[in-house]
Amino acid sequence: MNEPATSTLPVQDARIYPRGGLDVLSRTEVARLRDASSGGMHELLRRCALAVLTSGSASDDPRAARDLYPHFDIQVTQQDRGVRIDLQNAPAMAFVDGQIIRGVAELLFAVVRDLAWTAIELGPEYATELESSEGITDAVFGLLRNARVLRPADPNLVVCWGGHSISRDEYLYTKQVGYELGLRGLDICTGCGPGAMKGPMKGATIAHAKQRKTHTRYIGITEPGIIAAESPNPIVNELVIMPDIEKRLEAFVRMAHGIIVFPGGVGTAEEILYLLGILLREENAHVPFPLIFTGPTIAAPYFEQIDRFIRLTLGEAATSRYEIVIGDAPEVAKKMFAGIRQVREARIAHKDSFYFNWGLSIPLEFQRPFVPTHEAMAALDLHHGRPASALAADLRRAFSGIVAGNVKEEGMRRIEQHGPFEIHGAPDMMQALDGLLRAFVEQRRMKIAGEYRPCYRVVA
Numbered sequence: 001m002n003e004p005a006t007s008t009l010p011v012q013d014a015r016i017y018p019r020g021g022l023d024v025l026s027r028t029e030v031a032r033l034r035d036a037s038s039g040g041m042h043e044l045l046r047r048c049a050l051a052v053l054t055s056g057s058a059s060d061d062p063r064a065a066r067d068l069y070p071h072f073d074i075q076v077t078q079q080d081r082g083v084r085i086d087l088q089n090a091p092a093m094a095f096v097d098g099q100i101i102r103g104v105a106e107l108l109f110a111v112v113r114d115l116a117w118t119a120i121e122l123g124p125e126y127a128t129e130l131e132s133s134e135g136i137t138d139a140v141f142g143l144l145r146n147a148r149v150l151r152p153a154d155p156n157l158v159v160c161w162g163g164h165s166i167s168r169d170e171y172l173y174t175k176q177v178g179y180e181l182g183l184r185g186l187d188i189c190t191g192c193g194p195g196a197m198k199g200p201m202k203g204a205t206i207a208h209a210k211q212r213k214t215h216t217r218y219i220g221i222t223e224p225g226i227i228a229a230e231s232p233n234p235i236v237n238e239l240v241i242m243p244d245i246e247k248r249l250e251a252f253v254r255m256a257h258g259i260i261v262f263p264g265g266v267g268t269a270e271e272i273l274y275l276l277g278i279l280l281r282e283e284n285a286h287v288p289f290p291l292i293f294t295g296p297t298i299a300a301p302y303f304e305q306i307d308r309f310i311r312l313t314l315g316e317a318a319t320s321r322y323e324i325v326i327g328d329a330p331e332v333a334k335k336m337f338a339g340i341r342q343v344r345e346a347r348i349a350h351k352d353s354f355y356f357n358w359g360l361s362i363p364l365e366f367q368r369p370f371v372p373t374h375e376a377m378a379a380l381d382l383h384h385g386r387p388a389s390a391l392a393a394d395l396r397r398a399f400s401g402i403v404a405g406n407v408k409e410e411g412m413r414r415i416e417q418h419g420p421f422e423i424h425g426a427p428d429m430m431q432a433l434d435g436l437l438r439a440f441v442e443q444r445r446m447k448i449a450g451e452y453r454p455c456y457r458v459v460a
Contacts, residue, residue, distance in 0.1 A: 144255065152354060223241060
């Protein structure tokens with residue numbers, strides 16, 4: 001393996017003292033954050049910290065920041081006065097006149113907080129507790145509560161999904177929708193990266209300012225494999241790092257009072273299939289959950305293709321769980337606002353909390369972490385005749401594997417060593433999947449920059 005080139009970018013050392021939930025860590029937590037050996041999390045901490053210190057980066061290569069700042073390091077120390085974080089050779093872009101930017105510091109504290117909690121509360125000694133659906137949901141709740149993002153208040157949180165690599169027109173439309181949501185007092189939660197994850201937050205900031213809304217929430221939920229490729233955008237003011245993609249997805253749907261889907265690539269398709277697979281279960285048939293697919297007029301063919309793929313794979317019943325609104329940002333906001341009112345009424349009627357959707361049934365097959373090896377990808381059962389929910393779970397895994405091969409360092413390493421993943425299934429389903437993926441490539445939805453080399457091969 002080639003050694004990374006020495007960076008010539010400006011760097012800075014710093015010593016900072018977190019506050020607000022990070023005043024005290026146990027010796028065990030600090031030891032695991034410092035230790036890069038077996039059971040330690042130092043390399044993970046270093047990678048995630050570097051991602052937030054380069055917040056706003058336009059790259060989606062998880063190795064780019066590491067190669068640009070090869071000598072960066074972070075150390076966490078517990079002192080009598082609290083936690084101390086030492087940064088060595090940190091990106092100078094995170095500082096102004098020698099002081100770390102406040103928002104960047106808050107995101108850095110969130111990284112340390114969440115990795116410390118994961119190291120202890122989800123450590124190997126608790127593995128048996130994560131073998132049940134209830135145990136995994138409790139773990140998701142615990143991490144969100146520890147991050148202090150679960151707040152008793154009237155339902156007003158809209159999760160926005162969409163691609164990090166989208167066209168300029170699509171990005172401007174996400175801002176327009178965010179603006180309309182903000183005018184109605186709604187807060188925004190996204191995957192925290194660029195593109196469709198940034199646009200709604202940016203639009204909402206202007207609307208919130210016009211409405212003199214002072215307690216604004218722009219929540220970003222990510223996971224270690226994604227954050228290095230999609231560093232948080234500068235508007236995120238509450239960051240949560242979930243341990244894996246499955247817990248990240250569960251956090252989205254448990255916290256959301258409604259979800260808007262903008263144009264995107266394989267990651268967005270994964271999110272759609274995850275949610276529809278859950279909503280199509282009989283136990284969730286009567287759970288109100290506003291779900292709107294939307295984009296500018298030029299995105300109409302994109303959603304037509306997504307809609308056809310859903311009908312072919314999951315059946316016509318799946319279409320009853322979402323609406324498609326094209327080129328009308330105010331209408332999207334009106335429909336979402338009305339849907340959230342129904343959510344509020346249902347939560348009151350069923351005595352369910354506003355801040356965490358306990359009433360939604362999520363089966364273990366949607367919660368158990370999927371490791372996209374070549375063997376696991378080839379073994380996915382993508383054939384007709386299966387229950388829609390079960391098929392959705394495997395389709396979700398297929399897209400998750402492609403995401404890993406595209407932007408996650410471990411997945412990229414597997415592709416380099418063994419070649420593309422192979423995806424097998426029913427001929428008509430594979431033809432539709434291949435067509436969808438080819439469209440993503442042609443529309444440059446797979447990568448922000450550079451020529452895309454497929455990490456997959458669809459086999460009928």
